[in-house]
Amino acid sequence: xxxxxxxxxxxxxxxxxxxxxxxxxxxxxxxxxxxxxxxxxxxxxxxxxxxxxxxxxxxxxxxxxxxxxxxxxxxxxxxxxxxxxxxxxxxxxxxxxxxxxxxxxxxxxxxxxxxxxxxxxxxxxxxxxxxxxxxxxxxxxxxxxxxxxxxxxxxxxxxxxxxxxxxxxxxxxxxxxxxxxxxxxxxxxxxxxxxxxxxxxxxxxxxxxxxxxxxxxxxxxxxxxxxxxxxxxxxxxxxxxxxxxxxxxxxxxxxxxxxxxxxxxxxxxxxxxxxxxxxxxxxxxxxxxxxxxxxxxxxxxxxxxxxxxxxxxxxxxxxxxxxxxxxxxxxxxxxxxxxxxxxxxxxxxxxxxxxxxxxxxxxxxxxxxxxxxxxxxxxxxxxxxxxxxxxxxx
Amino acid sequence: xxxxxxxxxxxxxxxxxxxxxxxxxxxxxxxxxxxxxxxxxxxxxxxxxxxxxxxxxxxxxxxxxxxxxxxxxxxxxxxxxxxxxxxxxxxxxxxxxxxxxxxxxxxxxxxxxxxxxxxxxxxxxxxxxxxxxxxxxxxxxxxxxxxxxxxxxxxxxxxxxxxxxxxxxxxxxxxxxxxxxxxxxxxxxxxxxxxxxxxxxxxxxxxxxxxxxxxxxxxxxxxxxxxxxxxxxxxxxxxxxxxxxxxxxxxxxxxxxxxxxxxxxxxxxxxxxxxxxxxxxxxxxxxxxxxxxxxxxxxxxxxxxxxxxxxxxxxxxxxxxxxxxxxxxxxxxxxxxxxxxxxxxxxxxxxxxxxxxxxxxxxxxxxxxxxxxxxxxxxxxxxxxxxxxxxxxxxxxxxxxxxxxxxxxxxxxxxxxxxxxxxxxxxxxxxxxxxxxxxxxxxxxxxxxxxxxxxxxxxxxxxxxxxxxxxxxxxxxxxxxxxxxxxxxxxxx
Numbered sequence: 072x073x074x075x076x077x078x079x080x081x082x083x084x085x086x087x088x089x090x091x092x093x094x095x096x097x098x099x100x101x102x103x104x105x106x107x108x109x110x111x112x113x114x115x116x117x118x119x120x121x122x123x124x125x126x127x128x129x130x131x132x133x134x135x136x137x138x139x140x141x142x143x144x145x146x147x148x149x150x151x152x153x154x155x156x157x158x159x160x161x162x163x164x165x166x167x168x169x170x171x172x173x174x175x176x177x178x179x180x181x182x183x184x185x186x187x188x189x190x191x192x193x194x195x196x197x198x199x200x201x202x203x204x205x206x207x208x209x210x211x212x213x214x215x216x217x218x219x220x221x222x223x224x225x226x227x228x229x230x231x232x233x234x235x236x237x238x239x240x241x242x243x244x245x246x247x248x249x250x251x252x253x254x255x256x257x258x259x260x261x262x263x264x265x266x267x268x269x270x271x272x273x274x275x276x277x278x279x280x281x282x283x284x285x286x287x288x289x290x291x292x293x294x295x296x297x298x299x300x301x302x303x304x305x306x307x308x309x310x311x312x313x314x315x316x317x318x319x320x321x322x323x324x325x326x327x328x329x330x331x332x333x334x335x336x337x338x339x340x341x342x343x344x345x346x347x348x349x350x351x352x353x354x355x356x357x358x359x360x361x362x363x364x365x366x367x368x369x370x371x372x373x374x375x376x377x378x379x380x381x382x383x384x385x386x387x388x389x390x391x392x393x394x395x396x397x398x399x400x401x402x403x404x405x406x407x408x409x410x411x412x413x414x415x416x417x418x419x420x421x422x423x424x425x426x427x428x429x430x431x432x433x434x435x436x437x438x439x440x441x442x443x444x445x446x447x448x449x450x451x452x453x454x455x456x457x458x459x460x461x462x463x464x465x
Numbered sequence: 466x467x468x469x470x471x472x473x474x475x476x477x478x479x480x481x482x483x484x485x486x487x488x489x490x491x492x493x494x495x496x497x498x499x500x501x502x503x504x505x506x507x508x509x510x511x512x513x514x515x516x517x518x519x520x521x522x523x524x525x526x527x528x529x530x531x532x533x534x535x536x537x538x539x540x541x542x543x544x545x546x547x548x549x550x551x552x553x554x555x556x557x558x559x560x561x562x563x564x565x566x567x568x569x570x571x572x573x574x575x576x577x578x579x580x581x582x583x584x585x586x587x588x589x590x591x592x593x594x595x596x597x598x599x600x601x602x603x604x605x606x607x608x609x610x611x612x613x614x615x616x617x618x619x620x621x622x623x624x625x626x627x628x629x630x631x632x633x634x635x636x637x638x639x640x641x642x643x644x645x646x647x648x649x650x651x652x653x654x655x656x657x658x659x660x661x662x663x664x665x666x667x668x669x670x671x672x673x674x675x676x677x678x679x680x681x682x683x684x685x686x687x688x689x690x691x692x693x694x695x696x697x698x699x700x701x702x703x704x705x706x707x708x709x710x711x712x713x714x715x716x717x718x719x720x721x722x723x724x725x726x727x728x729x730x731x732x733x734x735x736x737x738x739x740x741x742x743x744x745x746x747x748x749x750x751x752x753x754x755x756x757x758x759x760x761x762x763x764x765x766x767x768x769x770x771x772x773x774x775x776x777x778x779x780x781x782x783x784x785x786x787x788x789x790x791x792x793x794x795x796x797x798x799x800x801x802x803x804x805x806x807x808x809x810x811x812x813x814x815x816x817x818x819x820x821x822x823x824x825x826x827x828x829x830x831x832x833x834x835x836x837x838x839x840x841x842x843x844x845x846x847x848x849x850x851x852x853x854x855x856x857x858x859x860x861x862x863x864x865x866x867x868x869x870x871x872x873x874x875x876x877x878x879x880x881x882x883x884x885x886x887x888x889x890x891x892x893x894x895x896x897x898x899x900x901x902x903x904x905x906x907x908x909x910x911x912x913x914x915x916x917x918x919x920x921x922x923x924x925x926x927x928x929x930x931x932x933x934x935x936x937x938x939x940x941x942x943x944x945x946x947x948x949x950x951x952x953x954x955x956x957x958x
Contacts, residue, residue: 074954075953077937077938077952078951080949086945086947087945108937114930115930118926122924123907125919125920125923126912127906127909129916129920130911133893134852137839137843137852137894138732138842138843140887141731141842142734145732145836146883147885147887148786150880150883152784152787152790154787154825154869154877155782155786155787155829156787156790156791157811158829159780159783159826160791160812161813162781162815162822162826164816165816165819166781171809171812172809174802174805175802189775192773192778236745236747236775236795236798238805240805240808241804242812243812253800254800256747257746257747257751259750260754286634287637287748
């Protein structure tokens with residue numbers, strides 16, 4: 072029931088003129104139309120319908136006209152996108168205090184006071200420690216970086232890769248200065264225990280990924296290996312790590328610029344045996360018998376006994392630490408694989424129990440590097456600390 | 466079921482449904498899209514809508530559910546998310562003019578790789594349909610030295626390119642490219658299923674479509690591409706000798722024609738050839754480890770506080786087009802010094818020229834997604850609001866150009882030289898479309914007075930008619946002597 076009507080209440084029905092035509096009955100009224108009204112209605116609704124149809128046609132016509140301009144619109148879309156990205160990169164460079172990198176066809180990557188673009192945003196102001204690097208195709212091809220876990224090795228590796236990548240995408244970089252000899256491919260591999268891969272054996276994944284690098288890297292590639300070989304037993308892992316490093320170092324095979332972070336202290340010996348290999352480590356300062364990681368990467372291998380310092384910080388009981396020092400001393404003697412035979416229970420009891428000491432767990436929390444931990448890792452650590460506190464209850 | 470027992474409508478339904486077995490068929494009946502049988506059962510579950518039945522009196526009632534036609538997009542989005550595809554079947558003639566049953570046709574097949582709708586696409590990500598193929602010469606035993614072809618099309622912007630991979634690392638390289646590209650849908654010849662299995666196995670979150678090998682025929686591919694681009698030869702695109710890439714591109718075109726049977730695809734105007742050697746190669750493990758686009762601990766964080774990535778730290782773009790391009794620059798750094806220098810020169814100049822930079826960025830903020838708007842207009846899928854968004858974007862262009870005038874480096878000068886204020890487009894829309902036009906063209910109210918005189922005449926007729934009716938009440942009261950007479954109109958439909 073559309074259209075115009077004349078409504079008359081029931082009370083007045085008797086007075087309705089004869090030419091009214093009944094249209095609809097309501098509870099209290101009747102609706103009528105007339106021939107004249109009907110004609111008019113047709114004209115108006117006809118026109119309304121025509122208006123809508125015509126508007127639709129006109130809109131389609133306009134769209135057709137615009138479609139003919141698609142090439143121009145697409146070109147401007149591209150121009151605007153490029154302009155937007157360039158101005159955005161400039162804005163970021165200005166705000167984050169990036170420097171213009173020198174990108175060249177040489178083989179040297181030299182970065183002064185480089186920062187990790189993402190981690191530095193998370194650190195408190197002034198909290199990020201910048202680092203330098205010199206990598207080239209000659210004497211500084213393969214840098215072995217040693218130092219305890221959690222000391223910033225992974226961040227360092229990634230920041231070198233990110234700075235090279237940013238430079239080659241045309242962005243300024245987080246560094247005081249940076250010179251980037253062109254890189255054709257970047258590879259990063261992280262040893263198994265950092266990976267949250269499910270299903271397939273994590274070591275198998277690690278090795279498959281490593282194989283991929285050795286097969287497809289070129290001399291101009293940049294390779295970052297973070298604790299490769301960790302996913303298997305110590306000797307297995309060390310020998311694989313060693314062989315991979317040798318292969319990369321060898322110019323007949325790859326000779327590619329490489330950063331190799333490892334906790335296998337033995338790897339530092341490679342520098343003495345092969346050309347192009349340099350040792351670097353995370354600098355550590357001892358103060359009042361405590362170890363501080365300075366997150367500064369310096370030339371030279373790490374002092375391996377820091378592992379034991381860390382163990383002490385972690386609250387390992389003094390007899391275990393003393394024993395560990397002995398075993399270390401034995402292992403460091405050449406041509407020995409035999410562990411010293413003196414047994415732990417023969418140790419005299421430690422005498423310093425009475426001295427008040429900060430609780431080891433408090434110290435450990437102080438040392439935790441929240442910026443390089445994933446939420447899951449942090450949660451796991453917290454759970455572990457809680458468990459240990461439970462264990463300590465008498 | 467017995468064919469003879471079917472109503473004419475259901476017979477028409479089955480005729481159409483038989484060509485779209487795998488998709489959920491949205492069958493337009495009046496103001497609803499209805500789904501029947503198995504489709505209705507599946508869709509009612511996935512969409513949480515009531516499942517009823519048609520012909521309840523019969524021994525075997527037909528399961529049925531439906532959604533209002535104007536709200537279809539939201540439901541389609543849900544079905545796509547659940548991994549389904551949707552065939553949209555419309556009434557293709559005016560029901561009032563139809564003799565007998567209204568003619569119906571599938572006007573579009575919604576698949577994840579062929580979307581163009583604002584509501585269905587994340588604004589800051591591209592949406593690729595990709596196809597891969599391998600050289601037929603190589604036997605399965607030697608697939609380590611395959612030659613491989615890849616084609617990728619973002620229908621929402623018209624970006625279309627091909628790439629080929631050779632040598633013993635071809636498969637790994639293709640794998641890495643697909644990992645960076647993140648296509649929503651991947652076509653491959655079913656004859657290569659076994660060969661491609663290692664590649665396919667590692668792909669996630671996309672729809673895999675095995676296609677008949679005939680879809681990848683070179684001659685047909687070249688022919689359909691030449692026709693698409695309106696050229697006699699594809700050599701102008703630098704495609705000579707890239708037979709695998711072209712085969713893949715041909716499969717993409719064929720798939721598009723099948724999914725968008727009625728659309729004009731004029732906005733897909735050219736094919737770019739990408740060379741693996743012109744870009745830094747980043748493999749999928751590296752992209753993940755360096756957290757370029759996505760954080761490693763992605764799945765642990767709630768959506769609104771994802772850990773930062775290189776993309777999120779660098780992304781100070783103000784348009785969605787810029788945002789998509791930045792992502793592309795990050796995963797495809799350059800390896801030739803000259804283009805890197807020219808980008809760095811431009812960034813350096815914009816760092817220095819604070820006023821120009823600020824001016825450009827401020828003006829850019831009102832630029833909408835011109836790339837996708839233009840595609841939707843060309844595909845006939847645009848509404849008045851889209852056209853107005855285009856106008857708003859174009860309006861900002863002269864100001865951006867003025868801010869660029871002081872910039873000297875070659876890349877920015879190149880941009881300025883390609884510049885087009887698109888003043889005629891702005892003028893056309895300004896003259897024609899009402900600034901408060903509704904999102905739908907259904908009820909009119911979108912064309913300005915003065916744009917088209919015959920329309921103004923029609924509108925005048927309406928107004929006068931209405932005025933005349935307003936006077937009718939008084940006349941009828943006087944004439945009949947009934948004081949309570951009311952004249953009015955039932956206008957809602």
